[in-house]
Amino acid sequence: MRLKGYIKEIIDGAVAQERDPANGLLRNDVDDETWFGGVSGTAILAATIYRMAVDAPDKFGPEQRCFTSAEQSKKVVEECIDEDSLVKPVVNVLKHVSRMPLENGSREGQCFAGMVF
Numbered sequence: 001m002r003l004k005g006y007i008k009e010i011i012d013g014a015v016a017q018e019r020d021p022a023n024g025l026l027r028n029d030v031d032d033e034t035w036f037g038g039v040s041g042t043a044i045l046a047a048t049i050y051r052m053a054v055d056a057p058d059k060f061g062p063e064q065r066c067f068t069s070a071e072q073s074k075k076v077v078e079e080c081i082d083e084d085s086l087v088k089p090v091v092n093v094l095k096h097v098s099r100m101p102l103e104n105g106s107r108e109g110q111c112f113a114g115m116v117f
Helices: 002-015 039-055 064-077 105-114
Strands: none
Touching: 002 064, 002 105, 039 064, 039 105, 064 105
16 A cells, blocks of 8 residues: 555656646656656656556545646647657667667666557
């Protein structure tokens, strides 16, 4: 039960953060406005909320603010899928300190987006 509480705290903290106005995605460093919004973090947050909504609907279900955020995130992530089914922008996991978004996809981004859909 404690673990669900910790997950809820993390999700509520992330949901409360301002999204990148350029694309509606959660920033790579959620409370640092100098970072760009990336698909990976946005997608894994939504996927976690959906999973927790099944396990603990009273805390994560459709009536909860976090579920509404997951629905919005899903739409934003879907808009980031190109004609080759790549999601972008993402962080370059091999150069994770780089502030330049990777525009040719990443395994991490693809996996996390797949978990949402």
